[in-house]
Amino acid sequence: MAVKTLLAAKRRNETGKGSARRIRSSGGIPAVLYGREQNSISLTIDSRESMKLFQSVSVENTIINVKIDSEEEVFETLVKEIQVHPYRDDILHVDFYRFERGVALEVDIPVEFTGSAQGVKEGGILEILLREIRVKCRPSQIPESIKVDISDLDIGSSIKINDVVVDADVELMADPTQAVCMVALPKEEVEEVEETDELLEEGMEGEPTIGEEETGDEGEEENERQ
Secondary structure, three states: OOOEEEEEEEEOOOOOHHHHHHHHHOOEEEEEEEEOOEEEEEEEEEHHHHHHHHHHOOHHHOEEEEEEOOOOOEEEEEEEEEEEOOOOOOEEEEEEEEOOOOOOEEEEEEEEEEOOOHHHHOOOEEEEOOOEEEEEEOHHHOOOOEEEEOOOOOOOOEEEHHHOOOOOOOEEOOOOOOEEEEEEOOHHHHHHHHHHHHHHHHHHHHOOOHHHHHHHHHHHHHHHHO
């Protein structure tokens, strides 16, 4: 299930670009906490503490308990957006979404591939097509990752969404026919197969059809009689 962690925050009354710059220059990050049918709360979180936390967890599916000042209530949240500086690692703003307990959420879960594909051992190339899969479940049922065993994958075969096994309380939201991964032929062999197919097609184009073979000699004899 999802990891839970704690992050301290402070309420802020000022908003706007000027206020945000002052917060960042003093070692903080402006943030906002919001939820369905709930008033948003403007916050300030510590830059170092937040960076350390976000780098140590999978942000997309980690429940972050936000504790504001000395208030007793702790808000269970998911990070909905992290705005990062265009060419630095600095975090500019964070959006926290306060969810309702017992109400299903849609979140993206990282895929963890296990085993060694048989097709790779035979010279194939493993192609990863999805590294995350969107699921729907209650907050308490959010998985840390979705494990996909690739051991039985042969060259030319794939694992699709409908092959992925998750807990009964977790619903996969992706297209059931969408491939998660596959084992393909090496590029050189693909090119050889394509070249062979092209040569065969060219040879077939140069051969006369059955009708042409049957009428060819008769046409020549008719010309000689004329």
